[in-house]
Amino acid sequence: MVKAVVLGAAGGIGQPLSLLLKTNPLISELSLFDIVPVVFGVAVDLSHIATPAKVEGFTKDNDGLGKALKGADIIVIPAGVPRKPGMTRDDLFKINAGIVRDLAVAIATTAPKAFVLVISNPVNSTVPIVAEIFKQHEVFDPKKLFGVTTLDVVRASTFVAEKIGDLSVSTAVRVPVIGGHSGVTIIPLLSQSSHSLPANITQDDIAALTNRIQFGGDEVVKAKDGTGSATLSMAYAGAEFAEKIIRAIKGEVGLVTPSFVHLTSDKSGAEVVKEELGTNELEFFSCKVQLGATGVEKILPIGEVSSFEEGLIKAAIPELKGNIEKGTAFVNAPKL
Template sequence: MVKATVIGAAGGIGQPLSLLLKQCPLVTELSLYDVVNTPGVAVDLSHINTAATVTGFTPENDGLAKALKGTEIVVIPAGMPRKPGMTRDDLFNANASIVHGIAEAIAKNAPKAFVLVISNPVNSTVPICAEVFKKEGIYDPKRLFGVTTLDVVRAGTFVSEAAGKSQDAAKYQVPVVGGHSGVTIVPLLSQAKPSFSPDQKQVEQLTERIQFGGDEVVKAKEAKGSATLSMAYAGARFAIAVMEAMSGKTSESPEYSYVDLTSDAEGSKAVTEVIGSNTAFFSVPLTLGKNGVEKIHPLGKLSDFESSAVKKAVEALGDNIAKGVSFKANKL
């Protein structure tokens, strides 16, 4: 059974994410950390009659270290949410320092933990974590994940709607690769299951909607919030998949996550051949195992439109990744 830690647990994503993890039978201990209000969230959740015990910590009395001690999986939704008119890259300066400090604490207190990064911009914050872990001598690329599951969840929802089968949304599987920001998000609609036959205009419209689904939420909330509930669902779904793999369960379908491609050298070679460029991080289909990334799967045959979209994604990702690496370098 698993001790799970949520960092940023009192926020708009953190609270519903913690609620979903409290319901997971694999979690026996749920440790919550945030800069304010965490003890209250923990007590509230502790009244739910599921197996996991819940504790809440704030910065006082070395709370972050206590929250991390003995944990096996860390989920990080901490940071500033996206505001109207902001891209995920606009969030970088606000969130980079937060993620950097959290990564240092993980390296010191939970060096073997699986680390799931939700804090935006994921394209840059995951490389920051990697650089911190490298400096501390504990980096295992198989155990570091950028959570891109929301893009997969949105793709399944939007494609099922376009196919006139919204009641079957859970049955739709649409690969989404690349990154987790705007044009770096590349849905492979040609590989959707069940298959459907959109015309080119529909393909372009669906692709843009999946890429910029977060803007749709911000607009609907009248600029007073962002995608918190759907992100919490997606984050919990991926965290549970990781924990199931830790317990020895093998999934029939691949998960998708933004990972260091060196986590599976053979699999990354096949990916690189398709995308036509070397990129350190990329969201790929993968099989999870007891040690994290077990296998990176090929991307499959891409349409001409998808190949063009991947090229744009790789170009943008290069800048995003470099920004994260250089942030850590400037911290030295």
Template sequence: MPKAVVLGAAGGIGQPLALLLKSNPLVTELGLYDIVNTPGVAADLSHISTPAKVEGYLPPNDGLKKTLTGADIVVIPAGVPRKPGMTRDDLFKINAGIVRDLATGIATTAPKAFVLVISNPVNSTVPIVAEVFKKHGVFDPKKLFGVTTLDVVRASTFVAEVLGDLSKAPEITVPVVGGHSGVTIVPLLSKASHPLPSSFSSDERDKLVNRIQFGGDEVVKAKDGAGSATLSMAYAGAEFATKVLRAVAGEKGIVTPSYVHLTADPAGGDALKKEIGADLEFFSSNVEIGPEGVSKIHPLGKITEHEQTLIKAAVPELVGNIEKGVNFIKAPKL
């Protein structure tokens, strides 16, 4: 039965994420790791009347190895949060090293686990994990996911607000493609399950797209220097983890956007590269998840001229973000 692990479990995302995973009936064992407070978080969660057995470890005495032993799914929200005026790129210098070290632990202890990366900037941290796994000879592109679900959750919520009915939010789906920061976030509103009103102007559409792309800034500003999107991110991370767990358990037809290595499905990846007109290694698109991980990368299909323009704006940013992550591992250190 599945053992889920949260690396960065005592943080603003890690704690609510661990709570949601503890309450998930598909999880039978929960391993928690952080540099502080993890035994306390584990003790607290262990009193909840659900089947998952919880253990929490700190770095001493091979804590990371103990946490990861036997892991089936590893979720990584570790890192520092974004502060006002800070871009996801500013986070890179700190979070890149954290993610590299955790990826090394996974590569050596749980190389066959599904790895779900939340740590920002996702566009760069996922390539870091891939490069670490390649160095250890354990890279499986089908099992590495950048979690972009928060963009999807925001898009669904904001479209429901436009439609004036938040009760519809859970059933609204909006594919969000590209990456997971600013202009790389491309909501395909033309493919939303619930169409926007015919009276919706292009100005209103642009404002909605901008809100989906920069929803994180809204939260950072509202928290007034006290943090970033933690609760909504934990919800989104748990939602995506649940989809992976359901797929591993044998459920068919689970399709959701995720930022993946395009060799996870070479045919689908090549078709997607032709659509976007760029030879990218990573891109977020609708992926079908099966027991082995990514089973199919779906094409974008027919999109509007406006959405094509958004994709064109996203590509150069993505190229730079991916290179930054790859070079962090490959480039010789001075």
């Protein structure tokens, strides 16, 4: 029996994410929360699908958030406003930080033992917000808090398959993506790709491919012409990561995937990563993580990287450090 909860279930990411979770046979109960009443319709609509999960919708009325969260095993948070043309993920912070903070308080007081998967952007800042709220409520378990960076991994797999010239291999391509989940903090390790890039690829081609992975979200924003950002691909990525967590809960071993995690989730593994990075300044980093029944089982080493990727890491660290500090400061700032 696994109860999954989606916070922000009526939104552009929330609806397709809820659909994908409803189709997952490992989920027995699916609670959908949103501040807009259409969430009830979404829940009824999904409840007609012939899969095991019982679906129920909730709004903020009558302690709906608390009821949705009660007994949760895994909570996925896509709540927030979407990115619009010209808006950076940092711009989103001003709006989404408050939303994520309030949801984190509710989780801390109602479902503190649940696995929490944060999609709400900017992930580099919203995950630290959740961590700080959990610390204040003395329920912080770094092994169970994840920033979902899977979309960067999915894009890397797709774009590499395109370069190879065979999209049929896209589901098999594995490219580790480390760092964070915005712009230059996204570091695709193309040198570690499971599938070799074409022999005639140049360094300029690699730089262009890296840039496309880092700023793939801008492609979607532009293509939607101001009507939205990446929703369907993000929902797919979120559901894929959630399934890995559920499979780990169920006892499957050997599951490895990148995720933005607190480095105390595996102190010995983190020490290796910090040594590879050449810095002790980061509390969070998107690492290759081995999952287990309790969450983060191991943080795996970054491994050998190219000189180009070394440059990407150096460029990412100060940006990532600032993003993390911004989230922490939002929670800990003195109240006027």
